[in-house]
Amino acid sequence: MRYYDHLIFHYSKPGRCGYTLPKAAAPEVSTAVPEGLRRTSAPALPEVSEVDVVRHYTNLSQMNFGVDTGFYPLGSCTMKYNPKINEEIAALPAFAAIHPLQPVATVQGVQAVYRGMEQMLSAITGMAYFTFNPCAGAHGELTGLMIMRAYHRSRGDIARTKVIVPDSAHGTNPASAAVCGLDVVVVKSNADGLVDVEDLKPLLGPDLAGIMMTNPNTLGLFERDIKQIAALVHEAGGLLYYDGANMNPLIGKVRPGDMGFDIMHLNLHKSFSTPHGGGGPGSGPVGVAAFLKDCLPYPHTDVQPHDDLCLVTPAKTAGRVSAHMGNFGVILRAYAWLLTIGRQHVREVGPIATLNANYVKELLRDAYKLPIPSVCKHEFVFDGLINDGSREGKEGATTLDVAKRLLDFGFHAPTIYFPLLFHQALMIEPTETESKETLDAFISIMHRIAAEAAEDPDILHAAPHACPISRPDDTTAAKHPVINWSDLQAE
Numbered sequence: 059m060r061y062y063d064h065l066i067f068h069y070s071k072p073g074r075c076g077y078t079l080p081k082a083a084a085p086e087v088s089t090a091v092p093e094g095l096r097r098t099s100a101p102a103l104p105e106v107s108e109v110d111v112v113r114h115y116t117n118l119s120q121m122n123f124g125v126d127t128g129f130y131p132l133g134s135c136t137m138k139y140n141p142k143i144n145e146e147i148a149a150l151p152a153f154a155a156i157h158p159l160q161p162v163a164t165v166q167g168v169q170a171v172y173r174g175m176e177q178m179l180s181a182i183t184g185m186a187y188f189t190f191n192p193c194a195g196a197h198g199e200l201t202g203l204m205i206m207r208a209y210h211r212s213r214g215d216i217a218r219t220k221v222i223v224p225d226s227a228h229g230t231n232p233a234s235a236a237v238c239g240l241d242v243v244v245v246k247s248n249a250d251g252l253v254d255v256e257d258l259k260p261l262l263g264p265d266l267a268g269i270m271m272t273n274p275n276t277l278g279l280f281e282r283d284i285k286q287i288a289a290l291v292h293e294a295g296g297l298l299y300y301d302g303a304n305m306n307p308l309i310g311k312v313r314p315g316d317m318g319f320d321i322m323h324l325n326l327h328k329s330f331s332t333p334h335g336g337g338g339p340g341s342g343p344v345g346v347a348a349f350l351k352d353c354l355p356y357p358h359t360d361v362q363p364h365d366d367l368c369l370v371t372p373a374k375t376a377g378r379v380s381a382h383m384g385n386f387g388v389i390l391r392a393y394a395w396l397l398t399i400g401r402q403h404v405r406e407v408g409p410i411a412t413l414n415a416n417y418v419k420e421l422l423r424d425a426y427k428l429p430i431p432s433v434c435k436h437e438f439v440f441d442g443l444i445n446d447g448s449r450e451g452k453e454g455a456t457t458l459d460v461a462k463r464l465l466d467f468g469f470h471a472p473t474i475y476f477p478l479l480f481h482q483a484l485m486i487e488p489t490e491t492e493s494k495e496t497l498d499a500f501i502s503i504m505h506r507i508a509a510e511a512a513e514d515p516d517i518l519h520a521a522p523h524a525c526p527i528s529r530p531d532d533t534t535a536a537k538h539p540v541i542n543w544s545d546l547q548a549e
């Protein structure tokens with residue numbers, strides 16, 4: 059058995075001990091526990107020494123890959139470094155030891171963080187107000203659409219149920235609209251990969267709730283007709299929703315509010331440096347234009363006449379979207395990041411992320427197919443290898459093979475097979491936190507992999523060679539993950 063197949067139970071030896079509790083003053087069997095509920099035998103805990111525990115969990119932790127261990131160029135995910143000062147601040151007992159149901163008067167500092175964050179994000183995006191209650195990007199989308207619906211309903215405009223989504227949109231956009239009970243209509247992209255205004259016009263009418271877009275779009279292209287699109291949608295009585303999950307290249311440069319958007323979400327766990335992955339916790343704050351303030355979800359932080367901060371329920375609220383006010387610890391980390399970087403330097407995030415992406419793209423386009431050759435924003439898409447090594451009787455190396463081979467060299471794989479517009483999509487996003495040396499190391503390995511593919515694609519077909527598990531069945535791994543002891547026993 060390999061060490062990573064072991065459970066802590068496998069090290070158990072009767073009588074071995076790592077820690078002894080002090081003798082309790084309380085009686086061994088509390089009479090407060092009713093007879094029928096008391097255990098009759100001791101729990102089956104592993105009996106192990108301290109060194110067994112430390113080695114076992116240290117070994118397991120080293121099997122994990124994260125931004126703290128290596129380069130993580132996962133496109134559309136902005137896996138930037140998470141500065142450790144954010145963690146220190148989030149761990150301060152004054153923040154970490156409070157209770158969500160504490161009277162607001164006793165947590166004015168926390169409310170000041172919400173308020174300060176609202177003001178900073180409003181300055182960055184051109185929105186007027188932000189709610190921090192949504193706990194993820196997709197959750198933000200749902201919240202934004204609920205705000206859109208609450209607005210139309212508050213005006214008695216109940217026929218507006220149609221939401222337009224471009225065919226290049228992130229999959230969560232149509233999904234969120236459907237979950238919100240709205241009807242999704244797709245608008246086509248033109249040959250340049252941009253929303254086709256002529257295709258859009260006939261979709262606008264009295265049943266339109268709004269349109270969901272992102273700019274630059276999922277292909278990293280700037281929607282040049284955005285002003286015209288905004289005017290057309292507003293004229294038809296609809297609202298514009300902005301998917302700001304990938305705000306990284308725009309921070310401090312371009313504001314969705316200025317483009318004509320009314321509602322948007324941000325992913326603090328992407329662009330604003332908070333930890334990301336493994337299912338959470340995240341934060342997807344939603345910003346709205348001033349006229350939508352009354353439709354925000356509750357509770358919302360507001361200022362009382364004598365400058366105290368209080369929680370309010372807006373008059374036409376879209377409702378409650380989470381138990382309290384989102385993941386405060388995540389919001390606090392992003393707040394710390396913005397204060398650390400400051401107004402001056404936050405403007406450099408986008409340009410450096412963009413420079414890094416273009417640097418990697420230009421140095422790899424001799425080996426990988428580049429379907430959109432123009433200057434990209436913070437990420438770009440390849441469409442597989444130029445020479446995949448395929449020949450008579452030999453199958454060429456695919457994007458999956460390249461991704462798997464990268465793992466052998468200590469790099470996380472880029473996003474693969476997304477966006478769906480290209481068969482062999484490989485979407486790379488280096489982020490601004492990577493040095494030129496790291497980018498050069500990645501570029502050199504990507505060249506080496508391309509050379510291996512041209513020579514003998516079987517090396518790639520069998521990759522990874524250096525990981526504990528080589529190629530699980532992706533569907534089974536996703537649908538029936540074996541993640542605890544009882545799952546393993548059941549196998």
Ligand SMILES: *Cc1c(COP(=O)(O)O)cnc(C)c1O
Binds near residue numbers: 135195228342
């Ligand atoms: C990541 C992403 C989302 C969803 O964010 P989650 O926090 O994963 O729910 C939505 N839209 C775009 C464009 C994204 O990249």
